[in-house]
Amino acid sequence: MLKTKLLHPEILGILGMAGHGSQVLIADGNYPFLTGSPETAEKVFLNLMPGMVKVTDVLAALIEAIPIEAATVMVPDDGAEQAIFDEFRKLLSAGPELTKIGRFPFYDQARLSDTALVIATGEQRIYANLLLTIGVVPPEK
Amino acid sequence: MLKTKLLHPEILGILGMAGHGSQVLIADGNYPFLTGSPETAEKVFLNLMPGMVKVTDVLAALIEAIPIEAATVMVPDDGAEQAIFDEFRKLLSAGPELTKIGRFPFYDQARLSDTALVIATGEQRIYANLLLTIGVVPPEK
Amino acid sequence: MLKTKLLHPEILGILGMAGHGSQVLIADGNYPFLTGSPETAEKVFLNLMPGMVKVTDVLAALIEAIPIEAATVMVPDDGAEQAIFDEFRKLLSAGPELTKIGRFPFYDQARLSDTALVIATGEQRIYANLLLTIGVVPPEK
Amino acid sequence: MLKTKLLHPEILGILGMAGHGSQVLIADGNYPFLTGSPETAEKVFLNLMPGMVKVTDVLAALIEAIPIEAATVMVPDDGAEQAIFDEFRKLLSAGPELTKIGRFPFYDQARLSDTALVIATGEQRIYANLLLTIGVVPPEK
Amino acid sequence: MLKTKLLHPEILGILGMAGHGSQVLIADGNYPFLTGSPETAEKVFLNLMPGMVKVTDVLAALIEAIPIEAATVMVPDDGAEQAIFDEFRKLLSAGPELTKIGRFPFYDQARLSDTALVIATGEQRIYANLLLTIGVVPPEK
Amino acid sequence: MLKTKLLHPEILGILGMAGHGSQVLIADGNYPFLTGSPETAEKVFLNLMPGMVKVTDVLAALIEAIPIEAATVMVPDDGAEQAIFDEFRKLLSAGPELTKIGRFPFYDQARLSDTALVIATGEQRIYANLLLTIGVVPPEK
C-alpha cells in the first residue's frame, strides 16, 4: 500500500504521464464514459454503486496529487447553478474559478485529445461532471 | 450466475461504460454487423440460428438494465410500417416514440462514434433493426 | 448508467463469466493484489484513497448481484477475531459462516485458478480481506 | 447472413479449427465458465437472460454442424437422472449415449486441453451441462 | 470437421459478422492483398501455389454460404472481357450480372470500409479478381 | 506475387523461422487442429471445402521449399496401410521412409514443442495426416 493519499495505481500512472494542459474528466454516473471521450484517454471505473464513489471524493484525492489550472462544469440550457458546484469550489479553495458550459460544448471539450484520463463515478446527481486542466508544479527554491 | 435479469457479461460491461447519449444497436440477422458500425463499438454475437435470438428478446433484456431516451428503426423506401414495430412499442411502453429513417441514413447514424455496442441477432424478419439511445437514471430521492 | 445496484462494468463483466465455485477476493489496502492472486484473475482497482472504498462497501454491492456460498477471512497467527468480521456477518446475514485461516494459507487459497476476480480496496484496517465463493441461483419456479 | 442453420461467427470459427476428439462444453447458467475450463478454450456467451438461450437450443444448432462422438453430463452425488437428459437424448437421436459423472470429475474433464470451446447459456435448470466430443465426418463416396 | 460445404474457420467467422452490403474480395495471385484493401478487412491467405486455389474454387465455396447481390470485376483499359468471367457467370447462375470497372476504380471500391474480407488465391490468370456484395437471406415462410 | 512455387505468406514466414528438427503437421480435415497441437505452433487454415486443398497438394508445395528428414503417418489400431501413403512416398521420392504410429502416439508427437506449424487441409480421406521433420540444407560448394 502506498503511503500517499492518492492510492489508485492506474490514476497515478496516467497522471504521471500527463502534464501542463492535459485534461482529466471526473464524470458523474450518467456520463457516456466511452463515447463522450477520446479513444486515447485511459478510462478508470470507480462507479461501484449509485452514490459511491462521488465526484467530490475523486476531486479530494486528485487535489493532493496534481496542480489544477482550470475547471469546467456542465450546466443545463438555462445555465443553472448546481448544488454540487459549491462543493467543488470549497475543495478547489484558492484554485481556479469554475467555467460553465452547456452539454454538447462540454462533450466537445472532453473529446479533445488533451484529455488523458476519464474517471467514472457513481455520482447520482445530474450535471455533476468536472473537467480539470492540469497546471504546473513550480520548481523548488 | 448473476441475480439480475440481464446476464450477458459483455453487454453488461459495455453498458456500464456507456451513458447518456450513447447508442446501442440491436441488429437483425442480415445487418452488416462489422461494416455497418464504428470500429470502436463492441460487437456481441447472439445470432445462434435463424430466429434465435430475436431483436425483441434483446430489447426485453435491455429494458431492465438501462433507461432509453430514443429509438430509431430502419424502414424501406416507401416508409412502410413493419410488423415488428408494434412489438417494439409494446416493450418500450411509456418509452420514446419510434423514429423511422431509410436504410442508408440508418447506417450513417449507426456508424456514429456514439454507438458503443452492436448486438447481432438471428432475427429473420427484415427491417427489424433497432437503434437505441441511452437516457438518464434520475438521482434517488 | 445502469439501473442495477452494482454499476461497475468490469466487475459485472467478470461476475457474468464466473459461476458456481468461482472465487472473488475483496482485498484490503495492504494486500499484494498482483502477486497474491493468479495471473488469470481480473484485477479491479477501487483503492482511491485510504478508507475509500471499504471492503464492506464492495461486499454490500456484490451481495445484490451474486449468490454467496462460502466466505473465508484471514486471521493473525493467534486466530484473533477482527472488528470488521461482524460487519461481514451482518451483511451476509443468512449467508455462509466465515471460515478463518492464517496469512499464508489464505494466499494459497486466493492464488488458486478458481479466483476469477480480485477487487482492490483502500480499506485501512488490517486482516480485512474477504474471499468469497460464488453459489448457485436456483431455477425460477 | 449465412445460409447455414448455425449462424454464430465465433462458434463456427472455433468448430472449424477443432476436430476429432476436441471437446465442446455447453454450460448451464450456473457453470463457472472462466474458471471451470482451460484458458486456451474460446468462450462464447449466449447467456442473455435466465432461460435464454437454453442448453438444448445450442445443442440443436450444433447438431447441424458437427458429428458428435460422445456426450457427458454432470450428475449429483446420488447420480440422479435430470429431466433435461431426455431432451438431450431426443436431440442426439442415433448419437452417443450420455455418460454421467459427478461435479468435480466433470470439471476435471472440462478443464482438459481438449476443450476447444465453452458456450455459456442462460439455462436455469441445474445439472444441465453437456460436454460433447467431436467425431469424424466420413469421406464422401 | 464441419458438415457444411464451406469449412474454412476464418472465412466462416467473418462472413457470420458481415451482412447486407458488406463486400468480399476474392483476389487473384497478383493482387496487392495488404495495400489494396482496408486495414480493417480480415485477410485470409489461400495462395498455396500458382494455380491453387483458384478464384473460382473460392466462389464455388462461398455461393453455398452467402447470398450475393452484386459482383464486380476488374478489366483492362480497353474493357476487354476475360476468359474467367464466363466461369464466374456460370457459378453465379441466376445471380447478379458482372459489373466491369478499371484497375484503379476497382482498388478504390475494394478499399471502402464495406470490405469485410479479402481472400488471397494463387490464381495465375490476370484480371481475375472478383468483388462480391452480400445480399439478404429472406425470412423463412 | 512471389516467383517461388510456394506462395503462402504465413507458411513461408514460419518455415523461415523453423529449421533442423522442427516439425510441420499437414493435417487432414478431421484432425483436431487447435487441441491436437501445441499452443505455440502457428496454425494455417487451407481447409476451404471438402477435398480442397488436399494433404498431397500441401506436400507438393512444401517439398520445393524445405529439406525433409523424417515423415510420420497415423495408422489405425491394426496398422493398416492407407491408399494415400503411396502418394506421399511418390512425392517424397528419394526422401525418408514413412514411420507409422497409432492415433494417440501421433497426437503426442504432434503436440511436442518441436512442432512449429500446423497446416489444416480439407482432405476427406481418414488417416491422412503427415508429420514432417525438417532436415538440413547442406552448404553450397
Place this chain on the structure above:
Amino acid sequence: MLKTKLLHPEILGILGMAGHGSQVLIADGNYPFLTGSPETAEKVFLNLMPGMVKVTDVLAALIEAIPIEAATVMVPDDGAEQAIFDEFRKLLSAGPELTKIGRFPFYDQARLSDTALVIATGEQRIYANLLLTIGVVPPEK
C-alpha cells in the same frame, strides 16, 4: 532453412501479402525508418553495423523473389547521380529505369499506404535509398 535464395521469414511473409503496385522501400542507414514510412508498413531491420547489410545486398535477394515494375531513387537538390545508382541498374538489368526525385517528394511517396515493407540497412552511402514497385508475375503458359 529454406531452399530459396531469399531466406528472411518476415520479408517473405510480407512480400507474399503484397502484389501489383505495392511498394517496398530498401532504406540506407540514415533513413528515418519509423517516421518516414506509413505506420501500416512492416519494418524489417537488417542494419547490423555500418556497411552491413548493403542496399544492393537486399536488392540482389529481392530480385529473385518478386517482379519489379518501377524503381525510384532519392537525389540531392542538384539531382546529382550517385555512384550506387549504376549498381542498382546492373542488378535490375532488363528491369525498369530509375526515377529520380528529391528528398521530401521521396518521403511523400514512401509514406503512401502502398508501401507494404521497409527494409532498414546499414548502408553508409548517402542518397542510397531505393523504392521499388512490385509488378506482375505472368501466368504460366
Place this chain on the structure above:
Amino acid sequence: MLKTKLLHPEILGILGMAGHGSQVLIADGNYPFLTGSPETAEKVFLNLMPGMVKVTDVLAALIEAIPIEAATVMVPDDGAEQAIFDEFRKLLSAGPELTKIGRFPFYDQARLSDTALVIATGEQRIYANLLLTIGVVPPEK
C-alpha cells in the same frame, strides 16, 4: 507533474498494485534484468548511462512511497561487505537489517513470483543489487 516525491508513472502504477510481501528489485547495471526475474514482473529501465541513475537514487525515491519490511543484498562467495551497503543502511535508517545472500540464491529469490517490479539502474558498482520486501501501512488512528 505530480506533487509527490516519487514521480515515475510506471513505478507508481505497479507499487499501487503490489502490497504486503511483494518484492521490488533495484538492480545494478550488470544485473540480467530480463532473465533474472519472473516474466510477470514489470520492468522499468532507468539505466540511462553508467552511474545514472544509481541504486541509492531509486531507494531514496521508493522510501517516500512504500513501507519496507525486509531488504536483501547479493554478496560475493566470501560474503564480503560492499561499500554501498552502508549507504543502503543510512537510507533505510530505522528500517530492516540487510540480509546477505550469494549470487545464485539471490537470483532464485528475485525470480519468485512475489517480485512485482524490477527497476534497472546504471549503477556501476558490482554487488549493488537490492531486493526489497514491501511491508504494511498501519491504519490511521
Place this chain on the structure above:
Amino acid sequence: MLKTKLLHPEILGILGMAGHGSQVLIADGNYPFLTGSPETAEKVFLNLMPGMVKVTDVLAALIEAIPIEAATVMVPDDGAEQAIFDEFRKLLSAGPELTKIGRFPFYDQARLSDTALVIATGEQRIYANLLLTIGVVPPEK
C-alpha cells in the same frame, strides 16, 4: 550491461529505428508527455523524482549516440532566454543553434509524426524542453 555510454534499451531501440529528420523530445517534468506528442511516438519515463534525471543528463547521453541537426526550445511569450539554454549550448558545442518558439507552436511541432521518441524527465526548471532533430552520420572514408 552494454559497453556504450548510452545504456537505455528502449531509447537505443527507438533511436536505431529513427534517422535523418526524425525528432526526439526531451521533456521537462511539467510537459504533457502523453497528450503533447503523437500517439505513435515511443514514450520513455526517466522522471524518477524532482530533479532526477535532468534534461541536460539526457542530452549528454544522446549526444554520444546520434548526430543532431537542429534543436528547438520553448520560450515564454516574451521570448525570454532561460538559464538552462546555455547548458544546452555548451553540450551541443559545435552543434546547431537553438531555435526559440512559443508554448503552443512548440506543442504543434512536437506533435508532428516526425517525433519518434519522447523522454520524460524530472527536470524541475520550467521552459526546459528540448526538441532535437536527428542529422546524418557521414560515410566513413
Place this chain on the structure above:
Amino acid sequence: MLKTKLLHPEILGILGMAGHGSQVLIADGNYPFLTGSPETAEKVFLNLMPGMVKVTDVLAALIEAIPIEAATVMVPDDGAEQAIFDEFRKLLSAGPELTKIGRFPFYDQARLSDTALVIATGEQRIYANLLLTIGVVPPEK
C-alpha cells in the same frame, strides 16, 4: 543512424535488458530458431540469403557492445573441430575458451530461460552455432 558500431535496434534493445549470465544465441541458417529456443527469447532475423549475414559478422558486431564471459559451440557426435571455430577464437581474442557440446545438449542449453536473444543468420556452414554468455562491465575507476 546511431554513431555506435552495433546499429541494430532490436539487438541493442534486448542487450540493454540482458546482463551478467544472460545468453545470446547466434544461430546458423539450419538452426530451428523458433523451436530450439525459449518462447520468451527475442528472435531477430538476419538470414537474408545463404551466406548473408554470417555468424562471424554478428559476433564481430556484438563484441563491440557486450562483455563475453563464456562461449559454447555445437559439435558432431565425434566432437570434430569445425573450420569456423578458429574464426570465433580470433574474434574473441583474449576472451573465453570455446566449450564444445553435442547437438541435443546444445539445444537444451539454448532453451534455458537464460537465453534472452536469438539471432538467426544465413550462415551456410553446419555446426556453426555460437551460444554466448554475457559477462560484467567493471566499474570505471
